[in-house]
Amino acid sequence: MVLALVVAGVAAFASARGDGESGVPAADSADAGFARDMAVHHQQAVEMSFIVRDRTDDEDVRRLAYDIANTQANQRGMLLGWLDLWELPKLAPDGASPMAWMEGGEEHGEHGGGHGSGGGVGLMPGMATKDELKRLGGLRGEQAEVFFLQLMTDHHTGGVSMAEACASLCAVPVEKRLARGMVEGQQSELGLMRDMLAARGAKPRS
Incomplete structure (x- = not known):
């Protein structure tokens, strides 16, 4: 059993080393850029999930928020772990803009479902602004639920765009698999959130 775990760990380590001459x-x-940017993207999803957890008693919304926070915190740990493994910085090199790794990165930032702007946040698809996070923290009950679902719909739409780009552009097999899994998982949650919004007489912002 111990040997099997060691072998599995070695395989996972090797699969994350990349395919370049240096490994x-x-x-x-794209591999490093996606890991950096999606780690930041995921962190905001976790933050929004914790905010709404304390603003509503609705069990369905709280369960969704818990699932998002748990899944994306774990994925964020993997992304940051790969950057450590690769001995690469967790910040974009030489002050490069977020999404520079992604073909048409700025265009995706404008049309990826996000409403954020300013401070570099607007370049990350679907990211909420500081004002939107502050507003979410000031709401309660159904108002908080609706705004959270709208913000997270934008966030997931942007995240899917980023993950699809990695699935196409990234070279490290294990990272490509993670990106494809993100697309599937977040698309499923997008459908669930549309239904939850409809049940509250609301709809996505875009």
Whole structure:
């Protein structure tokens, strides 16, 4: 049993090493860029989930928020772990803009379902602004539920766009598999959130 775990760990380590001559993705590669940007993206999803958890007693919304926070916190740990494994910085090199790794990154930032703007946040698809997070923290009950579901719908729409780009552009097999899993999982949650909004007489913002 112990040997099997060791073998599995070695396989996972090797699969994350990349396919380049050095076995490590370049700092400006899609693999590194996706890991950096999606780690930031996921962190905000976790933050929003914790905010709404304390603003509503609705069990369905609280359960969804818990699932999102748990899943994305775990995925974020994997992404940051790969950057450590590759000995690459967790910040974009030489002050490069977020999404520079993604073909048409700025265009996706504008049309990826996000309403954020300013401070670099607007370049990350679907990210909420500081004002929107503050507003979410000031709501309660159904108002908090609806705004959370709208913000998270934007967030997931942007996340799917990013993950689809990695599935196409990334070279590290294990990261590509994670990206494809993100697409499937977040698309499923998008359908659930549309239904939850409809049940509250609301709809996504875009």
